[in-house]
Amino acid sequence: QKEVEQDPGPLSVPEGAIVSLNCTYSNSAFQYFMWYRQYSRKGPELLMYTYSSGNKEDGRFTAQVDKSSKYISLFIRDSQPSDSATYLCAVGKSNFGNEKLTFGTGTRLTIIP
Amino acid sequence: DVKVTQSSRYLVKRTGEKVFLECVQDMDHENMFWYRQDPGLGLRLIYFSYDVKMKEKGDIPEGYSVSREKKERFSLILESASTNQTSMYLCASKQNPGTSGSRTGELFFGEGSRLTVL
Numbered sequence: 001q002k003e004v005e006q007d008p009g010p011l012s013v014p015e016g017a018i019v020s021l022n023c024t025y026s027n028s029a030f031q032y033f034m035w036y037r038q039y040s041r042k043g044p045e046l047l048m049y050t051y052s053s054g055n056k057e058d059g060r061f062t063a064q065v066d067k068s069s070k071y072i073s074l075f076i077r078d079s080q081p082s083d084s085a086t087y088l089c090a091v092g093k094s095n096f097g098n099e100k101l102t103f104g105t106g107t108r109l110t111i112i113p
Numbered sequence: 114d115v116k117v118t119q120s121s122r123y124l125v126k127r128t129g130e131k132v133f134l135e136c137v138q139d140m141d142h143e144n145m146f147w148y149r150q151d152p153g154l155g156l157r158l159i160y161f162s163y164d165v166k167m168k169e170k171g172d173i174p175e176g177y178s179v180s181r182e183k184k185e186r187f188s189l190i191l192e193s194a195s196t197n198q199t200s201m202y203l204c205a206s207k208q209n210p211g212t213s214g215s216r217t218g219e220l221f222f223g224e225g226s227r228l229t230v231l
Contacts, residue, residue: 008153036220043117043203043222044156088156090220097144097209098163100171101220105155 003027006089006104014112019076023089023104026070030091030102033065035074038086038106047087048074051095079111116140119204119223126230132191134226136204144207145187146220147171147179149200156203162187194230202226 006023013019021035032051036044048063050056056063064073072091076083089104120135138145146161148171158171160179168179176198180188187206191198205220 006155034219041225043205043224044220045222046219049219095210097142097207098161098169100146100158100161103156105153 001026003030003102004089004091004104007107008105010108010110012110012112013079015079015081017079017111019074019079019083019109019111021074021076021087021089021107021109023072023091024070025072025091025102027093028067028070029093030070032092032095032099033063033072034090034092034101035061035063036088036090036103038088040085044088081111081113084110117204117206117221117223119202119226121226122224124226124228126194126228128195128230130194130230132194132228132230134189134191134202134204134228136187136189136223137185138187138204138206138221139185140206140208140221141184142206142208142221143184144209145181146205146207147177147187147189148203148205149173150203150225151200159189159202191228194228196230198228199230200228202228 035048037047038044053067060077062075086106088106090101092099092101117138147159148156162168162181178190204223
């Protein structure tokens, strides 16, 4: 069983829709949760970071963590064509600098104008 | 802004060749990582380094080695390239927590080096 499972998609939604991206993880030792966005032919960049259960909002993006279910989500409101990218969830056991993050396989998202 | 620079964006090599992938970061980060990214497999850690001349194996180190002679530079070496090493290679760096200006736990990635081994 993979430590982090993520639906690879692809996912296509019309502009303005709400997008929901999800990951599940298996190890309760994971305490830090991240979402990275990767545009085509680019490296991933950090989008959201949280270390607790609950919601964290940043503009149109909301990260949700449910540690009891080992489930993490990213919601995108009022989706834009510029949101078209691959979204990767990542989990870690600590915030130490040498912590090896575990990544999901990524979900490819396309926003249709 | 933090910048992680990978020297080669696209490389084509032949089976058996020795390949060097270079990565330089300009923010004095202690920790540097090499990943490969393949469709359906996501990001897999090859090696990482938490200090100059220090290295640790990641999840898939076979067929690879690394070198970190200076803090800002982390090199990935394929001693004898094989076709199954055709992939996107991503370098990343991260600061230790508590350092001013750091967003805890954030990995900064380069733009990637796409290697094709024929």
